[in-house]
Amino acid sequence: MNDNETPSLLRNWLSLLGIPLAALGFVIGVGLIVLDILAPFHSPYLGIFTYLVVPVILSSGLLLILVGVLRERRRRVRTGTVSLPRLPVINLNHPRHMSTLVIVVVVSFLFFTLSGIGSYRAYHFSESVTFCGVTCHGVMKPEYTAFQNSPHANVTCTKCHIGPGADWFVKAKINGLYQVYSVMFNKYHRPIEAPVQSLRPAQETCHTCHWPDKFFGSIERVRTHHSADETNTPWTVRMLVKVGGGTSTGEHEGGSHWHVRAGNKVEYIAADKKRQVIPWVRLTDASGKVTVFRTQDAATALTEEQIAAATVRTMDCIDCHNRPTHHFNSPARSLDLALADGRIDASMPYIYRNALALLDAPYTTEPEALQAIAKGLGAQYPGGGPQVEQAIATVQDIFAKNIFPEMKVSWRAYPDHIGHFEAPGCARCHDGEHVSEAGEPITSTCTSCHTILSQGAGPSSQAPSPTGLAFEHPGDMSELNEMIGCYTCHGGSNE
Numbered sequence: 001m002n003d004n005e006t007p008s009l010l011r012n013w014l015s016l017l018g019i020p021l022a023a024l025g026f027v028i029g030v031g032l033i034v035l036d037i038l039a040p041f042h043s044p045y046l047g048i049f050t051y052l053v054v055p056v057i058l059s060s061g062l063l064l065i066l067v068g069v070l071r072e073r074r075r076r077v078r079t080g081t082v083s084l085p086r087l088p089v090i091n092l093n094h095p096r097h098m099s100t101l102v103i104v105v106v107v108s109f110l111f112f113t114l115s116g117i118g119s120y121r122a123y124h125f126s127e128s129v130t131f132c133g134v135t136c137h138g139v140m141k142p143e144y145t146a147f148q149n150s151p152h153a154n155v156t157c158t159k160c161h162i163g164p165g166a167d168w169f170v171k172a173k174i175n176g177l178y179q180v181y182s183v184m185f186n187k188y189h190r191p192i193e194a195p196v197q198s199l200r201p202a203q204e205t206c207h208t209c210h211w212p213d214k215f216f217g218s219i220e221r222v223r224t225h226h227s228a229d230e231t232n233t234p235w236t237v238r239m240l241v242k243v244g245g246g247t248s249t250g251e252h253e254g255g256s257h258w259h260v261r262a263g264n265k266v267e268y269i270a271a272d273k274k275r276q277v278i279p280w281v282r283l284t285d286a287s288g289k290v291t292v293f294r295t296q297d298a299a300t301a302l303t304e305e306q307i308a309a310a311t312v313r314t315m316d317c318i319d320c321h322n323r324p325t326h327h328f329n330s331p332a333r334s335l336d337l338a339l340a341d342g343r344i345d346a347s348m349p350y351i352y353r354n355a356l357a358l359l360d361a362p363y364t365t366e367p368e369a370l371q372a373i374a375k376g377l378g379a380q381y382p383g384g385g386p387q388v389e390q391a392i393a394t395v396q397d398i399f400a401k402n403i404f405p406e407m408k409v410s411w412r413a414y415p416d417h418i419g420h421f422e423a424p425g426c427a428r429c430h431d432g433e434h435v436s437e438a439g440e441p442i443t444s445t446c447t448s449c450h451t452i453l454s455q456g457a458g459p460s461s462q463a464p465s466p467t468g469l470a471f472e473h474p475g476d477m478s479e480l481n482e483m484i485g486c487y488t489c490h491g492g493s494n495e
């Protein structure tokens with residue numbers, strides 16, 4: 001066969017377009033992968049470009065070349081310009097054939113090795129926090145921001161949202177495609193709906209790092225609150241929160257993790273989508289005894305038909321830790337922390353009340369809020385100075401980390417189930433209103449869950465009590481001392 005008679009099949013406009021495109025993608029891709037491996041810095045956009053944009057350029061180039069060659073071949077066969085054998089004939093004695101073969105082998109080797117490295121890194125990138133948190137920047141900003149400031153900042157999103165195993169990996173990628181679609185066509189909810197219905201069971205995610213047998217004892221929590229008065233008077237509760245649970249064979253240890261202890265099963269029916277109202281609870285204990293607790297509140301009690309038709313959910317970690325990493329703190333909680341650790345100078349008169357009002361006002365965008373905070377505090381403390389500047393910067397930072405008007409995200413959209421101070425949380429069941437057929441209520445005794453060590457005005461005013469104290473509500477409000485429903489008044493924006 002004479003080479004001069006058969007001009008290359010690449011000589012067609014599609015392939016000629018594809019060659020520079022593929023070459024460009026290849027060269028940039030190799031350069032960027034090397035840069036990504038060696039670079040001392042990690043830019044999120046570098047990853048997105050290297051592992052999302054460049055492969056698209058490279059593969060469209062290759063596709064164009066291939067389609068061009070096939071079309072050209074068909075054209076030549078159809079028009080009878082050249083009679084082509086079914087497969088290319090390679091003659092190793094022919095110098096041009098030999099050099100082409102060497103080039104093809106070397107280039108293919110390079111291409112497959114590099115695309116191997118590239119796909120491996122691309123897989124890791126698609127599992128990375130950057131990919132989940134930054135690619136759809138506007139949508140994920142609230143969750144990504146909260147995550148970065150959480151105890152799980154070093155745990156990747158996929159550890160909780162996908163977990164191990166190929167089946168969930170595939171599910172997640174399919175789900176991911178839908179998410180890309182809903183972002184592109186603006187079809188997503190603001191805020192993103194929670195609880196996440198498709199969340200993988202906690203046993204398969206959280207348990208890879210924390211498991212119920214290993215919870216025991218109590219942890220100390222110090223909560224300093226501030227009044228809306230001129231001196232921002234602090235009031236501190238120091239308590240031991242019982243987090244034990246123990247194993248079914250070990251000694252019985254009452255504490256929050258008792259619910260998820262091996263052998264115990266707590267199931268419930270929620271009357272609302274957010275699982276805030278729980279009229280029906282079923283406990284199966286380690287001995288197999290079943291007890292059903294039903295709310296006494298006529299407004300939320302369920303009929304037998306409703307119970308039969310409802311979805312029964314088994315309680316797991318997420319039913320208490322629904323915000324293990326995406327904490328959106330309320331203005332009151334954020335300010336309490338900032339005043340307690342000196343990020344805001346507590347000697348500024350009425351600073352708690354004033355900052356609270358500015359954080360809680362309705363805004364439609366973040367820049368608008370940040371401006372209003374600067375303007376508001378600037379006007380309320382006209383003297384200025386570093387103290388006021390720091391207060392403004394801290395209040396703006398609180399806003400930026402916890403409230404996201406563009407996505408309608410705040411502590412109100414995602415109430416935290418731990419406790420009963422700002423949201424119903426534990427009191428969804430432990431309110432004394434959920435009673436078994438035998439007349440036993442689910443416990444609402446304060447000391448089942450925690451022991452108060454000290455309480456009162458000042459940062460942490462008293463010496464700890466060895467036996468524990470009964471709660472005393474500040475001010476002249478002793479009627480509240482035994483009320484678990486704190487959230488009915490302390491909603492996070494109240495004083």
Ligand code: HEC
Nearest residue numbers: 132133143147152155156157160192194195196322325326
């Ligand atoms: C420690 C585990 C954990 C990690 C790490 C984690 N999440 Fe979540 N995330 C959760 C849980 C649990 C929920 C479900 C809350 C619910 O159902 O009420 C959730 C909910 C969400 C939601 C739904 C909206 C909401 O706030 O409830 C989004 C979006 C989200 N996560 C994105 C991310 C992104 C992006 C990352 C990484 C930057 C990430 N998550 C890392 C545990 C985690």
Ligand code: HEC
Nearest residue numbers: 151152155159160202205206207208209210317318321324
């Ligand atoms: C990859 C491991 C890993 C996974 C998965 C994981 N965690 Fe954690 N978790 C940690 C680490 C590490 C800490 C921080 C410990 C510390 O700083 O004391 C932590 C801390 C916590 C804390 C204490 C937070 C605090 O304020 O002190 C809670 C509660 C928690 N995790 C719940 C969960 C829940 C619920 C899930 C599942 C949705 C989960 N974790 C999944 C590793 C993990």
Ligand code: HEC
Nearest residue numbers: 254255256258268283320418419425426429442443448449
């Ligand atoms: C879905 C309903 C439900 C929710 C929500 C709930 N619990 Fe429980 N809890 C139960 C039931 C049922 C029992 C067993 C009956 C009892 O001991 O009164 C129980 C028992 C307990 C016990 C006693 C264990 C023992 O035997 O000593 C503690 C402690 C406890 N819960 C803490 C909490 C805390 C803390 C929260 C919130 C973070 C919470 N619970 C949320 C249903 C719930």
Ligand code: HEC
Nearest residue numbers: 206210211212219221241243256257259260316317320418
């Ligand atoms: C009934 C509610 C409830 C359930 C269910 C629950 N927890 Fe907790 N957990 C708590 C409470 C309450 C605390 C104390 C939180 C505090 O005071 O900040 C806690 C604390 C923790 C801590 C911190 C402990 C420490 O010593 O610092 C971790 C980690 C944790 N839980 C993980 C889990 C995991 C994982 C699961 C699922 C197996 C789970 N929890 C199920 C209520 C619960």
Ligand code: HEC
Nearest residue numbers: 221223237418419421426430444445446449471482483484
């Ligand atoms: C079912 C368990 C449970 C019961 C019953 C319970 N609590 Fe709590 N309580 C909690 C948990 C969990 C927290 C959150 C601890 C934390 O802030 O980390 C909490 C927090 C508190 C706080 C601190 C709030 C803050 O942020 O300063 C006070 C005070 C308190 N409880 C008082 C009471 C009183 C009074 C009762 C009885 C009328 C009671 N609790 C009954 C679980 C319970």
Ligand code: HEC
Nearest residue numbers: 225226227228235473474475480483484485486488489495
């Ligand atoms: C009926 C409404 C109501 C309920 C229920 C209630 N509080 Fe209060 N609480 C108030 C009011 C009003 C103040 C402000 C009192 C003042 O400044 O003199 C206050 C003040 C406080 C303060 C002092 C710091 C501050 O924010 O001003 C703490 C701490 C507190 N409450 C804790 C609790 C706890 C814990 C519970 C539940 C066990 C609870 N409260 C239940 C209305 C309530």
